[in-house]
Amino acid sequence: MRLKEIHSSDLTASCPKFVELRLKGMTRPAATTALYRGLVAGESMRLLHERHIHGGTEPALYSMLVSEAAAIVDATLAAEGRLKTPAVEASMSDVVTDVASACEKYWMKLQPRMSKWTLLGCEVPVRWKYAPRYPEFASHIDCLLRDENGGLVVIDWKWKAESPTYQYLARNMQMACYYACCFEGRFLLNDGLSTEWVSLCEEPRMVWLQLPALLPFGRKTRCEDDKGMEVEFSRGDDRPIRMAWKEIEYGHLPSTVDDIRAALMQRARMFKNDIFPQNPDPVGCTICEAESFCKRFDTIV
Numbered sequence: 001m002r003l004k005e006i007h008s009s010d011l012t013a014s015c016p017k018f019v020e021l022r023l024k025g026m027t028r029p030a031a032t033t034a035l036y037r038g039l040v041a042g043e044s045m046r047l048l049h050e051r052h053i054h055g056g057t058e059p060a061l062y063s064m065l066v067s068e069a070a071a072i073v074d075a076t077l078a079a080e081g082r083l084k085t086p087a088v089e090a091s092m093s094d095v096v097t098d099v100a101s102a103c104e105k106y107w108m109k110l111q112p113r114m115s116k117w118t119l120l121g122c123e124v125p126v127r128w129k130y131a132p133r134y135p136e137f138a139s140h141i142d143c144l145l146r147d148e149n150g151g152l153v154v155i156d157w158k159w160k161a162e163s164p165t166y167q168y169l170a171r172n173m174q175m176a177c178y179y180a181c182c183f184e185g186r187f188l189l190n191d192g193l194s195t196e197w198v199s200l201c202e203e204p205r206m207v208w209l210q211l212p213a214l215l216p217f218g219r220k221t222r223c224e225d226d227k228g229m230e231v232e233f234s235r236g237d238d239r240p241i242r243m244a245w246k247e248i249e250y251g252h253l254p255s256t257v258d259d260i261r262a263a264l265m266q267r268a269r270m271f272k273n274d275i276f277p278q279n280p281d282p283v284g285c286t287i288c289e290a291e292s293f294c295k296r297f298d299t300i301v
Contacts, residue, residue, distance in 0.1 A: 001274050005127075008139035011173035011267055014284055020276035021290035028289045029082045033095075036073065036088045038159045041099050041211055042142060043069035045157050046122040048103055049143060053111055054119040060107055062100040070096065098215065099159075105214035109241050117153065120144040121190035126178070127197070128185035130261055134268050137177055137185075144189070152204040154178050159211045169208055169248050173267070176260045179206055179250055183257050206248040213244035 001023065010019045021027060031039075044066045052060040070092070077084065088095075124144045129136040143155040156175065158164075169175065181187075182204040186197040216236050225231045226240045233239070250256050270276070278294070285291060 001271060003135040003271055005136045005138040006268060006271060008137065008174045008177045010271075011177060011264070014281060015279040015288070016270070016276040017278040017294060018288055018290045019271070020274075021293050026290055026293035028292055029080070030289065031077055031082050031084050031088060032287050032289075033085065033087045033091055034159075034287075036084060037095050037099065039073045039076075040066065040070050040095055041102065041159045042123075042157050043072050044099050044103050045106065045143070045211075048106065049114075049119055049122055052107065053114050060103070062103045062107075063096060065103060066096050066100045069099075098212075101216075102211045102214045105238065106211075109214070109238075110245075114145070116148045118146040119191065120146065124190060125188040126181045126185050128177070128181045130184070130265065134265065134272070137181070137264065137268075139174075139177065139181075141178055141187075144187070147205070152182060152200060152202055153207065154182065154204045155207045155209050157209050157211055161212070163210050163213055163243065164208060164246065166246075169246060172208075172248075173263060175206055175208065175248060176250075177264060179204065179248075180257050180260045180264070203252070206250065208246040208248065210244045210246060213239055215239070 001020070003023065010022075013019050047065050047069055048060065049055070051058070051065075074084075122143050124141045125138075126141055127136055127138050141154055142157045145153045145155070147153050156178070164172075182200050182202060184199075184201075186199055188194070188197050216238055217233050219235050220232065222230065222232045224240065224242075226242050285294075288294070
């Protein structure tokens with residue numbers, strides 16, 4: 001398959017066959033509840049940063065902010081010809097309530113830290129091309145900042161049901177791709193100052209921000225607090241921030257980027273050589289956007 005670019009989301013797709021079908025345009029134009037909630041959460045976080053953490057000082061009315069974010073997402077989906085599923089329509093109030101609650105906790109817990117940082121942009125376009133004959137890696141970084149010491153910080157907002165293990169994060173190819181891009185890629189910063197693609201050529205702090213972990217505990221739970229002490233939390237108590245803020249400690253060695261580059265090139269070679277193995281999932285297959293086009297071996301029903 002001849003590809004001009006590979007998107008970072010293709011690197012973490014649970015089923016490579018979906019990537020092939022998506023690249024061929026063989027997907028259903030529908031947005032599932034999980035996808036929709038993630039899009040609304042990301043847009044809400046962007047508005048929160050640009051208007052309240054790093055922007056103006058008007059009151060952060062979270063439900064109104066999330067409703068505005070949902071309207072932006074709806075317009076984007078409509079422009080792309082994608083329809084919201086009936087499940088999305090039925091769960092709209094829950095989506096707004098959950099995301100608004102996460103926005104409020106995000107503000108309360110992280111604003112004191114992030115207000116001292118400089119926002120370089122949200123949804124920052126990034127591109128990285130390693131070899132002339134290979135496609136370019138392309139993506140958008142959710143949030144790019146400089147901390148109070150001038151260090152680069154990459155934050156990826158995630159709305160996933162399961163909190164990732166450290167072993168998962170250490171092997172996550174999307175986050176690894178962002179890390180390598182900070183050394184060797186090009187960025188189009190939307191900080192209001194930059195108009196051209198720039199290279200940063202520096203090591204970033206990499207943060208996976210598990211947004212649902214900002215919500216209060218739903219039941220009595222015993223776990224470590226942010227000081228490492230085992231504590232019993234009641235239903236409705238705030239979760240420790242460490243459950244949401246997950247920083248990946250990459251090895252500070254030249255070989256780290258070499259290893260990441262090798263893994264990404266291996267995936268690029270697979271795509272280039274039309275290697276897209278089918279990897280069925282008992283849950284994922286029922287909601288996959290390419291399910292209607294994916295080959296099956298039983299009787300069609």
